[in-house]
Amino acid sequence: MxxxxxxxxxxxxxxxxxxxxxxxxxxxxxxxxxxxxxxxxxxxxxxxxxxxxxxxxxxxxxxxxxxxxxxxxxxxxxxxxxxxxxxxxxxxxxxxxxxxxxxxxxxxxxxxxLPNGVSWLFLIMVIVMAGDSAAYYVGSTLGKHRLYPAVSPKKSVEGALGGLSGSVIGAVIAKFTFFPELSIGDCFAAALLLGVLGQLGDLFESLIKRSCGVKDSGSIIPGHGGVLDRLDSILFAAPAAYYYAFFLF
Structure with a gap:
C-alpha cells in the first residue's frame, strides 16, 4: 500500500x-x-x-x-x-x-x-492507525469505564483517550519524518480532529453491524472481517483531512 x-x-x-x-x-x-x-x-x-x-x-x-x-x-x-x-x-x-x-x-x-496529497494520505493513515493501536493497548490495560456499551461493549473511555494521545504522537512523528510542512499546531489540531472522527466512524460502523445483527461487515480479510471493518475510521477521517488541508493548511 x-x-x-x-x-x-x-x-x-x-x-x-x-x-x-x-x-x-x-x-x-x-x-x-x-x-x-x-x-x-x-x-x-x-x-x-x-x-x-x-x-x-x-x-x-x-x-x-x-x-x-x-x-x-x-x-x-x-x-x-x-x-x-x-x-x-x-x-x-x-x-x-x-x-x-x-x-x-x-x-x-x-x-x-492536493499539492501535498501523498503526505496527507500517509498522515491520515498514521493518525488513524496509531490511534487504533493506542486505544487497544490502553483500553486493554487500563480500561474500566465503558465508552458506549450499547454499540461497542469492549470500548472504554480510557481507551478512547489513549487513542487520541496515540494520534497526536503519530502526527508529531509524521512531522519529523515525512511531512515537515506541518506545524506543531497542525499536528495537534489534525490529530485531535481526525482522531475523534476516526473513533466515531468506528462506533458508527459498529452501530450498523449491531442493527443488522452481524459481527463483521464481511470476510474478505481473514481474521479482520470486511473492507468496511478496515475503512470505518478512514471514512469519517478522510473528509475532515481534506477540508482541513483545503481551508486551514
Missing part, C-alpha cells in the same frame, strides 16, 4: 478507491438489504463508478452524479415494489449507502490531488 500510494498517479489511486467503494458498498447492502441482493449489487457498482465524478473541475458533475443515483434508485424502488411497508426503509438504506461509502471515500481522491 505504501509503495502504491507513492508511485500511483491520481487516476490510478482513484481506481483503488473505486474498488474499495465497490467492495464496501456491497458489504453494506449485504448487511442492510439481504433480501434485495440484485439491487444492492447494481447500487454498489453505480456508487463505485460515481467516485470518478470528483475529477471534474466543475462542481456540477459530482452534484449531477449524486442526483442521478438518487433518481435512478428511487425509481427502482417505485417500479420494483415488493412489500409496500418496507419500501421507505429499503430506499432509505440504498440512498444511505451512497452517502456513507462513496461520498465519504471519494475524499481520499480529493486528498491525493
Amino acid at each position: 505504501i509503495v502504491f500510494i507513492l508511485k500511483a498517479s491520481v487516476f490510478q489511486f482513484s481506481l483503488l478507491v473505486s474498488l474499495l467503494a465497490l467492495l464496501g458498498l456491497d458489504e453494506f447492502y449485504r448487511m442492510a438489504l439481504p433480501q434485495r441482493r440484485g439491487e444492492g449489487r447494481a447500487a454498489a457498482v453505480a456508487g463505485a463508478c460515481a467516485v470518478f465524478a470528483v475529477f471534474s473541475a466543475s462542481p456540477v458533475l459530482p452534484l449531477f452524479t449524486l442526483t442521478a443515483l438518487v433518481l435512478a434508485f428511487t425509481l427502482v424502488a417505485l417500479f420494483r415494489l415488493k412489500d409496500i411497508k418496507q419500501a421507505a426503509p429499503d430506499v432509505a438504506l440504498v440512498l444511505m449507502g451512497f452517502l456513507y461509502v462513496p461520498l465519504l471515500l471519494a475524499h481520499l481522491v480529493l486528498v491525493r490531488a
Whole structure:
C-alpha cells in the first residue's frame, strides 16, 4: 500500500478507491438489504463508478452524479415494489449507502490531488492507525469505564483517550519524518480532529453491524472481517483531512 500510494498517479489511486467503494458498498447492502441482493449489487457498482465524478473541475458533475443515483434508485424502488411497508426503509438504506461509502471515500481522491496529497494520505493513515493501536493497548490495560456499551461493549473511555494521545504522537512523528510542512499546531489540531472522527466512524460502523445483527461487515480479510471493518475510521477521517488541508493548511 505504501509503495502504491507513492508511485500511483491520481487516476490510478482513484481506481483503488473505486474498488474499495465497490467492495464496501456491497458489504453494506449485504448487511442492510439481504433480501434485495440484485439491487444492492447494481447500487454498489453505480456508487463505485460515481467516485470518478470528483475529477471534474466543475462542481456540477459530482452534484449531477449524486442526483442521478438518487433518481435512478428511487425509481427502482417505485417500479420494483415488493412489500409496500418496507419500501421507505429499503430506499432509505440504498440512498444511505451512497452517502456513507462513496461520498465519504471519494475524499481520499480529493486528498491525493492536493499539492501535498501523498503526505496527507500517509498522515491520515498514521493518525488513524496509531490511534487504533493506542486505544487497544490502553483500553486493554487500563480500561474500566465503558465508552458506549450499547454499540461497542469492549470500548472504554480510557481507551478512547489513549487513542487520541496515540494520534497526536503519530502526527508529531509524521512531522519529523515525512511531512515537515506541518506545524506543531497542525499536528495537534489534525490529530485531535481526525482522531475523534476516526473513533466515531468506528462506533458508527459498529452501530450498523449491531442493527443488522452481524459481527463483521464481511470476510474478505481473514481474521479482520470486511473492507468496511478496515475503512470505518478512514471514512469519517478522510473528509475532515481534506477540508482541513483545503481551508486551514
